[in-house]
Amino acid sequence: MDERKKQILQAIVNDYVTTAEPVGSRTISKKYGLGVSSATIRNEMSDLEELGYIEQPHTSAGRIPSDKGYRYYVDCLMEKEKLTPTEIKQVENFFAQKNTDLEQIVQATCHLLSQLTNYTAIILVPKRGDGSxxxxxxxxxxxxxxxxxxxxxxxxxxxxxxxxxxxxxxxxxxxxxxxxxxxxxxxxxxxxxxxxxxxxxxxxxxxxxxxxxxxxxxxxxxxxxxxxxxx
The missing domain is CATH 3.30.390.60 (Heat-inducible transcription repressor hrca homolog; domain 3)
Known part of the structure; x- marks a missing residue:
């Protein structure tokens, strides 16, 4: 994927996560300053759709990320944010506590992630009996x-x-x-x-x-x- 497609996919994911509304070419052109016309962005979005990174929920609507698009975003486009000294201290204090019960550790870790990110945190533990x-x-x-x-x-x-x-x-x-x-x-x-x-x-x-x-x-x-x- 070339750099322009990456920028457009990143813009679609960021905007859709924020608004929960399909993202059109004019929105990307106005908000993200990519230096290209709406027509060029529409062409790139068509290519991204053919590649399976975005989808069009219905005719004349904007685009939304597909599962493949989200995965590419997480693996290749998402920027890692650095923890503040206070957050680093929180993590260090958490793991300094002596706790040998796995369920309590997972529960507390989930709570810590939610505190640090201000988002809902969900942890799915592998089922007992899965795998070898x-x-x-x-x-x-x-x-x-x-x-x-x-x-x-x-x-x-x-x-x-x-x-x-x-x-x-x-x-x-x-x-x-x-x-x-x-x-x-x-x-x-x-x-x-x-x-x-x-x-x-x-x-x-x-x-x-x-x-x-x-x-x-x-x-x-x-x-x-x-x-x-x-x-």
């Missing part, structure tokens, strides 16, 4: 507590702390973690079959309570959720 399992890890928290962390290739992260009736040696815990990683890596998170669960159950045969808790967790985490998680 990328990593599973068992992390000792104490003698009687273990954290299970599951990560999918979509970015979904779930963790849960399990209370153990009996302590498990770190070496044994690492063996179990390696076993699960080997068996579950790359597996679609909503297609864990009964045979695999039986194999995992056998591996945990010496730790009955821990086995039941882990299998319960895997069933919960690897099953696709019905609802979108929106903040």
């Amino acid at each position: 399992l990328e990593r599973i890890q068992l992390i000792p928290v104490s003698l009687y507590r273990v954290m299970v962390v599951i990560v999918s290739d979509t970015g979904f992260i779930n963790h849960r702390v399990l209370d153990l009736p009996h302590p498990i040696e770190p070496q044994r815990l690492q063996e179990i973690s390696d076993f699960l990683q080997k068996k579950l890596f790359g597996l679609n998170m909503e297609k864990v079959n009964g045979t695999l669960l039986k194999e995992i159950s056998h591996q945990f045969s010496n730790h009955g309570d821990f086995k039941n808790l882990t299998l319960e967790l895997l069933e919960q985490v690897l099953t696709k959720s019905k609802d979108d998680r929106v903040f």
Whole structure:
């Protein structure tokens, strides 16, 4: 896309976002001072429409950005604004707080983004069960507590702390973690079959309570959720 088309697309997006009204060539000519006539702008807008960057909602109306146009604007035309020292301090203070709960972190981040931009902020978290399992890890928290962390290739992260009736040696815990990683890596998170669960159950045969808790967790985490998680 040449420079003039970029300027016209940028003008259409900026004006449409502000007014929610289709943007005509005369509006661009008057407001944005591109140094070309309305006729030239109309020709360029026709080219942009053919390329799929803008659309005409109805005959004789101006143009509005298409999904492709918005994506190009965000990727190539939008100018990044620098944070003020006060805003930088806000961000630093936010991340200096100790908070390990993912849902609370996402909720607070959404609120912070809204404060900094004065816009509505929406965060859509990947659904539980989407994608394939990328990593599973068992992390000792104490003698009687273990954290299970599951990560999918979509970015979904779930963790849960399990209370153990009996302590498990770190070496044994690492063996179990390696076993699960080997068996579950790359597996679609909503297609864990009964045979695999039986194999995992056998591996945990010496730790009955821990086995039941882990299998319960895997069933919960690897099953696709019905609802979108929106903040």
